[in-house]
Amino acid sequence: MRRPRYRPRRLRLTPQARRLASEAILDPGHMILPIFIGEGIKRPEPIESLPGHYRYPPRSTELVDYVSKALDLGVRSFLLFSYTKRKDRIGSVAFARDGPVQTAVRHLRRELGWEPALFTDLCICSYTDHGHCGVPRELPDGRVIIDNDETLEVYAKIAVSQAEAGADFIAPSGMMDGQVAAIREALDEAGFTHVGIMAYSAKYASVFYGPFRGALDSAPRFGDRRSYQMDPRRASEALREVELDLEEGADIVMVKPALAYLDVIRLVKQSFPWAPLAAYNVSGEYVMVKLAGENGLADYSTLMMEVLTAIRRAGADIIITYHALEAARLLREGFDPF
Ligand code: PBG
16 A cells, blocks of 8 residues: 555644644634614614614614624624615715715714724615616616716715715725716815725626615616626626726725625636725625524534635635624634634
8 A cells, every 4th residue: 555645634633733724814803794774763673684683773872882892893894784765766865964874974983983994885776766776767769777977976976975974985886887986086076085995896796685685675676787787607807897996996896796706706816916805795695604504504603604714715805794793703702613
């Protein structure tokens, strides 16, 4: 019998040997926790489609307590979305001074100062009566399209109102062409040169967003989002989207969803190693892991850690995830399933 000359198993023998050799490390400081703000509610409301998550009233102690708890666990970045019943064609509540996101950001700033990094999602789908991320327009031939450039004008207003409220980073998720340039210009003109942009650059038209749309009542009322979100069959186009966003002034770029698009994460990281890259571990991915855990198909904590580690290993610097608090708590306890 010939003995193997190389023995990779030596580095697998003890937990510490494995840890020394590990490359992808999870750190709550690199995670962003999405938070839902509900307009016109008195108490936090559980979100049925996203177990463990709530809609918080914009000016509530519960919201402040939730963010404080996250800060204690080392999760210091938050991505704010909002739910409203005040919907119209262009989503005016998205740029209202008293909009739910603006109110929540002001409240958090008053209570917690600049300790949390606040990212505000910039889109109109949860504020429009048609549920699209852009403004619809009827063509002479009768077809209805989502008008790119009219939408950019609305986005510019939203960006400025979110910056005025105190956002650190604006996160445009609507996938309109030129959205980063339009927002950058509007911010700069209004004196917000210090406010950053995290661009949803390669956002795919994905069925994994289902539970999220339930949380915000933001599903399109007609048609679908395939005329603006990317086709799941295309990978290299992500490089063009990322390149454009970087040229237009994005500070952080993003691939979304994460788990089914690990190849895209890797491709973007390899092509633009200097650009901070976020990956959005979306609602459907989160719920899948929850259900697997609840049904005894896998150990929930281990499954979650394996998923998050895979996203990091693929090349994401930042993970936007509904698991952030659970993961941070386990990491603090020294949980290491590997
Ligand atoms: C809004 C938006 C969506 C998500 C983030 N911002 C939904 C969509 O595009 O339909 C999805 C997030 C998730 O599923 O967790 N444009």
